[in-house]
Amino acid sequence: MNQPQVPLYRLAHGRTGDKGNRSNISVIAYRPEFFPVLLEQVTEERVAAIFRHRAPAAIHRYVLPGLGALNFVLDDVLDGGVNDSLNLDTHGKNLVFLLLGLEVSVPSEWEALLAGIK
Amino acid sequence: MADDILAIGCAAGFAGDRIDAAGPVVDTLIARGAPGVLIFEMLAERTLALAQLARRQNPEGGFAPLMEPALRPILKRCVEHGIRIVSNFGSANPRAAANRIHQIAREQAIPKVRVAVVEGDDLSDARGREILHAYLDPAYASRELVSANVYLGAGAIAEALQGGAQVVVTGRVADPSLVVGPATAHFGWSETDWDRLGRATMAGHLLECGAQVTGGYFADPGLKDVPDLATVGYPIAEITADGAFVIAKAEPTGGVVDSRTVKEQLLYEVHDPAAYLTPDVVADISQAEVHEIGRDRVAVSGVRGHPRPDTLKTTVCFSGGWLGEGEISYAGPNAEARARLAADIVRQRVGDALLLRFDLIGVLSVFGDDRNRMLSDVAPGDARDVRLRVAAADPDRAKVERVLGEVMALFTCGPAGGGGVRTAVTPRLGSTSCYVPRELIHPTFTMME
Numbered sequence: 001m002n003q004p005q006v007p008l009y010r011l012a013h014g015r016t017g018d019k020g021n022r023s024n025i026s027v028i029a030y031r032p033e034f035f036p037v038l039l040e041q042v043t044e045e046r047v048a049a050i051f052r053h054r055a056p057a058a059i060h061r062y063v064l065p066g067l068g069a070l071n072f073v074l075d076d077v078l079d080g081g082v083n084d085s086l087n088l089d090t091h092g093k094n095l096v097f098l099l100l101g102l103e104v105s106v107p108s109e110w111e112a113l114l115a116g117i118k
Numbered sequence: 119m120a121d122d123i124l125a126i127g128c129a130a131g132f133a134g135d136r137i138d139a140a141g142p143v144v145d146t147l148i149a150r151g152a153p154g155v156l157i158f159e160m161l162a163e164r165t166l167a168l169a170q171l172a173r174r175q176n177p178e179g180g181f182a183p184l185m186e187p188a189l190r191p192i193l194k195r196c197v198e199h200g201i202r203i204v205s206n207f208g209s210a211n212p213r214a215a216a217n218r219i220h221q222i223a224r225e226q227a228i229p230k231v232r233v234a235v236v237e238g239d240d241l242s243d244a245r246g247r248e249i250l251h252a253y254l255d256p257a258y259a260s261r262e263l264v265s266a267n268v269y270l271g272a273g274a275i276a277e278a279l280q281g282g283a284q285v286v287v288t289g290r291v292a293d294p295s296l297v298v299g300p301a302t303a304h305f306g307w308s309e310t311d312w313d314r315l316g317r318a319t320m321a322g323h324l325l326e327c328g329a330q331v332t333g334g335y336f337a338d339p340g341l342k343d344v345p346d347l348a349t350v351g352y353p354i355a356e357i358t359a360d361g362a363f364v365i366a367k368a369e370p371t372g373g374v375v376d377s378r379t380v381k382e383q384l385l386y387e388v389h390d391p392a393a394y395l396t397p398d399v400v401a402d403i404s405q406a407e408v409h410e411i412g413r414d415r416v417a418v419s420g421v422r423g424h425p426r427p428d429t430l431k432t433t434v435c436f437s438g439g440w441l442g443e444g445e446i447s448y449a450g451p452n453a454e455a456r457a458r459l460a461a462d463i464v465r466q467r468v469g470d471a472l473l474l475r476f477d478l479i480g481v482l483s484v485f486g487d488d489r490n491r492m493l494s495d496v497a498p499g500d501a502r503d504v505r506l507r508v509a510a511a512d513p514d515r516a517k518v519e520r521v522l523g524e525v526m527a528l529f530t531c532g533p534a535g536g537g538g539v540r541t542a543v544t545p546r547l548g549s550t551s552c553y554v555p556r557e558l559i560h561p562t563f564t565m566m567e
Contacts, residue, residue, distance in 0.1 A: 013342060013378060015335060017387030020551070026385035028378070053492040062391050066407040066420055067381050073389045079488040083164060083438060083549050086475035086488045086509040094484050116340045 009100035010114040016096040021081040029068040041104045124304045127354040130158035131328025133165045137187040142368035155300040158205035159326045167435035169209035170265040180211030208287040216566040234283035236274040238561035239290040241266040254552045261436040268432040270561045271397030275299025278563035292396045294322030315399035316423020317361030331383040333373035346372025375414040400424040429553035438548035442518035444525030444541040447505045456533035457504040479505035
């Protein structure tokens with residue numbers, strides 16, 4: 001069966017934090033039934049592909065079942081961090097939105113449950 | 119007793135936060151009538167180095183510039199209603215901050231205020247440098263030290279409050295310790311009550327960025343709408359004797375506290391959720407849950423604590439050379455092609471001597487990396503309002519200025535229509551961290567006057 005592809009931000013929200021040259025990005029399901037999709041499809045491999053330009057030294061995914069959330073920790077992706085990066089966004093505050101652009105497949109009957117913006 | 123609740127409000131989440139945030143927090147704490155504490159978190163990693171530089175210029179400076187405007191409107195009410203104030207706004211000079219607080223109190227005819235300073239975090243003196251010599255990577259030995267501060271825990275804060283302090287002024291302490299300190303003092307916890315300390319630590323973690331848990335750093339129109347964000351209320355944690363807590367906010371204000379805002383902030387700047395390291399405890403949120411128990415009220419459960427680390431994190435900042443940034447704009451048909459040509463010209467003129475970062479604002483300027491790998495992957499398009507930004511850093515200011523000179527010269531030598539050149543050179547700070555054995559660090563508190 002062909003399942004529709006939708007951007008992750010319709011299923012989940014999150015935020016970026018930084019410490020030194022390390023970024024952490026949470027991905028939190030809007031509804032409990034969405035969480036298995038995150039577990040299956042938002043993998044370390046796919047996140048590594050999204051952030052390939054920043055050549056992460058390591059990516060680790062932590063699972064928080066009680067929160068319906070994932071926490072990704074990406075090492076050495078901030079061009080040195082807040083004191084060293086040449087980026088305008090030295091903290092990488094926006095990086096969660098790169099991740100939330102990931103396409104995931106969902107059951108077609110979920111359309112009405114997904115968050116607003118297409 | 120079971121219904122004993124300590125309410126702790128937070129009125130600042132960083133050194134540049136809103137100075138009118140505290141008023142509604144204080145009003146809400148007074149209206150509750152319960153024991154109340156007000157905290158301000160005003161000290162990011164970099165902020166302390168800047169404060170050290172300010173103190174070198176002025177021995178009475180070096181504390182948070184916004185301390186005074188933030189305190190003036192609320193100090194009197196806090197003292198009158200027994201609301202204690204705890205903050206790291208002492209930065210690089212807690213004693214000067216305490217003197218200023220006494221001065222404000224005199225001006226406002228507030229009877230004698232007991233202000234305590236917490237010290238022991240500053241490792242930039244001779245004894246501190248001996249410690250750094252032993253524990254800091256020798257690769258940094260030749261760098262010009264600006265600041266070195268160890269993250270202290272809640273101990274000295276709690277002792278100062280138990281000693282009767284109405285205001286506790288610290289330099290570098292772990293941010294959650296601003297909450298763990300008052301909770302420990304109020305409930306009489308021991309320093310090995312790991313689960314209680316772990317819970318209070320996460321309450322502090324949720325509070326320490328101010329509005330980030332009440333709808334700030336969260337609102338996303340159409341996806342995560344937040345009412346009245348312009349008047350967002352700052353958070354209040356209601357903590358019980360076993361460390362369990364509810365996150366609420368000041369009223370009447372805008373913003374929202376719900377399961378989504380709390381989950382986002384719970385994971386903010388967390389790495390391994392089972393091991394959030396602080397000087398007080400290793401907090402564990404791997405099994406945490408959140409529960410909406412009322413309008414703008416969220417309870418967090420399942421938080422645990424494990425024995426604290428044997429070492430304390432120390433942040434060391436150095437002089438770090440110069441950052442140069444130059445920008446120029448192109449608009450209209452073929453604007454993106456002209457901006458890309460401008461970037462190529464600067465690259466060609468500067469050569470390979472210096473790493474140059476290019477941003478095409480309007481095409482790609484945030485997600486890109488300093489090596490321009492992502493920009494190289496973006497096929498040229500037809501953006502019609504593009505601002506080229508060139509950034510470079512070097513210990514040698516002249517090299518950085520030469521790059522900016524090349525951006526400036528695009529005015530006449532570059533592609534058609536380049537306008538609005540701006541260039542800036544700013545000093546940089548470098549930083550690193552190391553871990554020092556706890557027994558080498560001796561936090562103290564001193565009651566001023």
